[in-house]
Amino acid sequence: MHNDGLLVVLSGPSGSGKDTVLAELFKLDIGLVQSVSMTTRKPRDNEKDGVDYLFVDEDCFVSAIEEGKMLEYAKYGNNYYGTPKAPVDNWLNENKVVVLKIEVQGAGNIRKLYPDAVSIFLTPPNKQVLEERLRNRGSEDDEDVRRRLDIACSELERICEYDYVVVNDDLMDAVRDVKTIIFAEKLKVSRRNKILSEVNK
């Protein structure tokens, strides 16, 4: 990135509340652009194709990988999840703030491809809360919950790979924290080429 665009990676274990936080963040209308992830998993009842995810079949997903069109992807259980590359690059070239919701497994790839990306790890306040949230979700059976919980606990150990950590205990506090990080990062010297040229007039 050699412009004033900003790529924000929001990650965290299943049950950390990534979707809810992002939904509230976008309600604030602060000029963010959200990349829509692609997945082969089946939509839940309230999910819309092209809004919550791009829902595709496995053949389609594998082709995109092979053609180098995915920014990152990961397989969880039997399902692929990933981020198409083209829209992200276009938005960054337009100096926009692009927010990516990324599974923990895939975030490392993004940081390699975009060293200036800002990574935020969203975490539940502790493991007890995480387990409660996964159980209350209700769309998965006991075995699924246990598998997600195991993965989540190992993912919590990767917090140190991130730039920031936001605790999602009170939802609106977490939204405020993510917003604060984005606003501060836009004030970084490295992202203010336009401002710097004005100052020296």
Added chain:
Amino acid sequence: MHNDGLLVVLSGPSGSGKDTVLAELFKLDIGLVQSVSMTTRKPRDNEKDGVDYLFVDEDCFVSAIEEGKMLEYAKYGNNYYGTPKAPVDNWLNENKVVVLKIEVQGAGNIRKLYPDAVSIFLTPPNKQVLEERLRNRGSEDDEDVRRRLDIACSELERICEYDYVVVNDDLMDAVRDVKTIIFAEKLKVSRRNKILSEVNK
């Protein structure tokens, strides 16, 4: 710094409004601690010893330098300006957010001593505004203004050595920006040892 303390260096040329921004920032009562600088220059009419600066004579200042008690110091014109080291270290050990107002010439030293310090360059929107502010200050003669303006213009070229740049056009916008940076920096993974131990419970 191996704790959750945060050292914030606020710098910028004479006329950028460091004092005014800091005064407003401290009114917000967000738990900041401000180090008081030491100087050999004479107090202006409204300045109080121990509040605006520690006003000392040259012998006293030079002794402090020789005894290694200064975090940084610089000589502007005939006057010394600098920061006593002991209170800063004590506050950081107590995990506080310490704000240092530092002349541009001295900020580099701080960054060397405290690599985790966050540096903010406060700048006027452009050079015309800078000149107006210096002339309106009224406490200095024409030659002083010209000298300060020359120094300020060369200091503007050092913005890139800083982490963040805040434009002081509208005062309250500048205050909000500095506050945002401080809040975001407190969310950095490297400063959340306490939180990380709670998450893994």
